[in-house]
Amino acid sequence: MTIQLFNTLSNTVEPLAPAAGQPLRIYACGPTVYDYGHIGNFRTFLQVDVLRRFLELEGVPVRHVMNITDVDDKIIRNAAAAGVPIGEYTPRYEKAFFEDLDALQVEHPEIIARATEHIPEMVELIERLAAQDLAYKTEDGSWYFRIAGFPAYGKLSKKDFSGITDGARVDVDEYDKDSARDFALWKAPRPGEYHWQTALGPGRPGWHIECSAMAMKYLGESFDLHAGGEDLMFPHHENEIAQSECATHKTFARHWFHVRFLLVEGRKMSKSEGNFYTLRDLLLKGYKASAIRFLLISVPYRQQLNFTFEGLAAETGAVERLRTFHQRLRDVKAAPGLNAALAAETDRASQSFHAALANDLNTAEARAAVFELVRAGNAAIDSGAIAAENVPLIQKLLADFDKVFAVIEDHDAEFTRFALDWAEREGRLAEAAPEVLAQRSLSDAQIDALIEERNQARKSRNFARGDAIRKELADKGILIEDSKDGVRWKRK
C-alpha cells in the first residue's frame, strides 16, 4: 500500500516511497539534551515513531537517523551554572531521553548522531560553502551563511525575502554580518568558553550545520524524508536546506514532515502557565506510559492536540478495553469452524486500519476501525457466535495494530516502577501520588496471598471479609475481576 503523506515543501499530500532497492531514508531532528523531555517533545518523537512503525508494517525498510544536540547556548549556560564541562553535563539527559523513549515504546533510530562527534564533517561542509563565497568570516572569527547566495531561501516556510532590504529597519552591524538574515555556521568562542580548534579557527558549531552535516554523512546528499516539530520549519529547516543545497547543488530532503504543537488544558504549554509536564511528572502522578503514548498519537500529527488529564484518563480506559479484549480472545473457547460474517467484518476492519494510516497517518480513523471490531468481537464471544478459525484472524489485526500503536502489550508497571526508583534517587519521591507509592509497597506475591484469602472467605460466604480485602487492594490501586475462570487482578 502506498503511503500518502503531506509534504510541507510542496504543500500537498504526496506518495512516500524509497528509491528502488534502498531503505527509506529518514532524518529526524532529535533533542537538545539540557533537561528532561516534556510531553510536547514526545508528541513529535511519537508521531515519527508511528510513521516508521507503519512503514515497517507495510514492509518498507527504514534507515532513520536522529541527532543529539549536545552543544548549544543552553547547554553551555547550564553546564557552566552546574560547574561541569558540557561533556559531563549532557550524558545524563541523553540517557534520560532514551529511558523516556523506552517507556513510551518508541523504537530507536538506526543511527544516533551526536553533534560533538561530527565537528570535522561540519567544518568540511562550511569549507565547501566558503569555497563558493557562500560562507564568510566576520571580524570576531565567526562564520555566517550568505543568504543572498540562495535565491530559493524561504521555499519551505513559504516566506518571501526578495523584498526585504537590509539597513533601513534592522541593525546590521551587530555581529558585522553582511545581512541581518545571515545565520551563524560557526560561532567564535567568548572568553573562557569551551571550543574546538579547527581549520576555521577556534569555536563551536552553529545550530543548523550539525543536521546538514550528519544527515548527509549517513543518508547521502539527497534523501527521502526530514522530520521535526512545526517550530523547526523556520529558521532551522530553512537554513538546513540553504546550506546543504548550496554545498551540493542537489535537493536535500525530498519530503518534509512537520508535527503540530500540542495544547495543554486548552492553553499553550509553558512553564509560566504552570502546565508544563515531563513524562516523569506524569508517571509519578500515576498515569500509565501506554495511556500517555495512546493520547499523544491518537490525534493525527497535523492536528493540534489538546492534552488534558481527563483525556489521559479516557485513554487509560481505552487501552484497558483493548487489553481486555485481547485477553478474552486468548481465553475464549470457540467451537470449530469459521464464522464467515465475522471474518468479513475482520477483513473490513483490517483494510480500514491500513487505509487510514496510509492516508497521511490518520491515526484517529485507524484506531476507530479497530475499536469497531473490538465491539463486534466481544459481542461474538458473548453470544457464542465466534468460531475457532476467527480467533487468529482477529489476533492478526490486533498484532498489526500493536506494531504501530504499541499499547496492548503491557509494560506499564515496569516503567512506573522505574520512575519511582528515579524519583527516590533524585529525592523527588514526595511528588508521587499516594496510590502509586502504595502499589510499590505491595509485591505480586502479597497481592496473590490476599486474593487467595479473599477466595477462601467468599467460598465460606463470608462476603464482608472478601469485600474488605477487595477494598483494601483497591485503595492500593489493585483492581479485582472475578470470572468463571478464576480471579484476575490488574493495576489501576
Added chain:
RNA sequence: GCACCGAUGGCGAAGUGGCUAACGCGCUGGUCUGCAAAACCAGUAUUCAUGGGUUCAAAUCCCAUUCGGUGCUCCA
C-alpha cells in the same frame, strides 16, 4: 502589527459537497454477578463558533466577525 492554521456532543476527536455526523471516555437504563468489575444491549449532537452568501444539496465551498494556536526571535 503582518502571515498561516484551527473551532464538530459533557470531554477528546474523525469526517472536508449528497446514505441514520465515526471512534474512545463519561453519563442513564437493562442483561450477567452474592455485591462489584469486565463484557454485551439500548439511549445519550435534527446538528458541526457566530452572522451572511454560493448550490438542487454545506460540518464540508466563499466573505465577515469572535476566540484559540503557530511563525516573524530560543523552542518538539
